[in-house]
Amino acid sequence: MRASQEHMKKIRSHILEAAGKGFREDGYGGLGINGLAKRAGMTSGAFYGHFNSKDEAFSEVVKKGLEDYAQAIEGFEKDFGAEWPQYFLRYYLGKEHVENLECSCAVPGLSADVMRANTETKEIYSGVSERIAQNIADGLGKNDLSDSWALMSLLAGSVMIARCVSDPQQKKDILNAAQDWSSKMTNKPSSVAKDNQ
Template sequence: MSRTEQKAQTRQRIVEASGRGFKRGGFGGIGIDGLAKEAGVTSGAFYVHFSSKEAAFKEAVLSGIDELRAAVERLRATSGAQWVEALVDFYLGYKRVCELGDSCAMQSLIPEVGRAGDHIKAAVQEHMIELAQAIADGLPEGKPEERLERAWALMALLSGGVTLARATSDPGASEAIANAVRRAALQVGLAPAAPAPRGSRIAQVRS
């Protein structure tokens, strides 16, 4: 293996480890030493690849969003017309109850982005748009702009639903939240949304 390949592998290992560390402790809950330890490298080796904790956080978020987009594309290719249901069940199932370090970046890291600088928000926005488009391209029915709108709603429902479910101490309450969100997510994902009433604030903004 060449030095270039070794360096790329080490960098990827740090990105993955940073994702796990930030998901468990939040941006403020882990430092460079902790991230390096999670990746199995020295703090000096960490700085070879990333100039700061913020730089590693940005890369971890982007990698997490891209990982979800890749999962969407795999499900679209392997699950046929049932891919939306497969995505919803996976997200509200395994990704709701897994160890926090293995949770989805959309659920665990995006809230941290709200407190980040504009340069991170801009990069994350670009990757989220690509994710939303990958979802929209696979949704049934509706014009392209309508499918994209439903994709954003589906992303918000799944990530927000898991956030709420993880905030409960009662497994029964967590399951009830997941079931309610599942019904709403499938309704959004499988059927075009009804137009907003003309008198609503949404309709006024759109018109």
């Protein structure tokens, strides 16, 4: 008896979640099909029943990760109204997000591998990133995306650099500086307590 489409979707979703954590933790080059299948609790053959290649799985992980980011912006705007940037920045530059690599935002978590990925993956990245930038612009009442691109770049770069340094004080300084600059860019003072301590 063949599995239902809904059951197959659940399995595919489970694989994508496991692969997303794996690619964030180990990088594209650090995982083969066997490693991806093992993380999802299945055989390599079962993995190939859902994805034709590691590239295809990676593209889907990138797409899902960026769509989650776009939806998160919408969620912060809905939950916090005009004050959404303060809460978003506190979360994004906070200890929990910075130190939890496997659940990281796709931009700091996957961009280094997207840079080396195929054209299809880059097109997905480009398209969904523009949606994120538009969500930010809409939430800030901006007519163009220039400030959104700058904010996204500042946040992702700061998180990536903070993850690379070994000195805890250096990490705090990087994240606090990013919090201050991001607050200026969004015209919102950082009145919500910083969570980088």
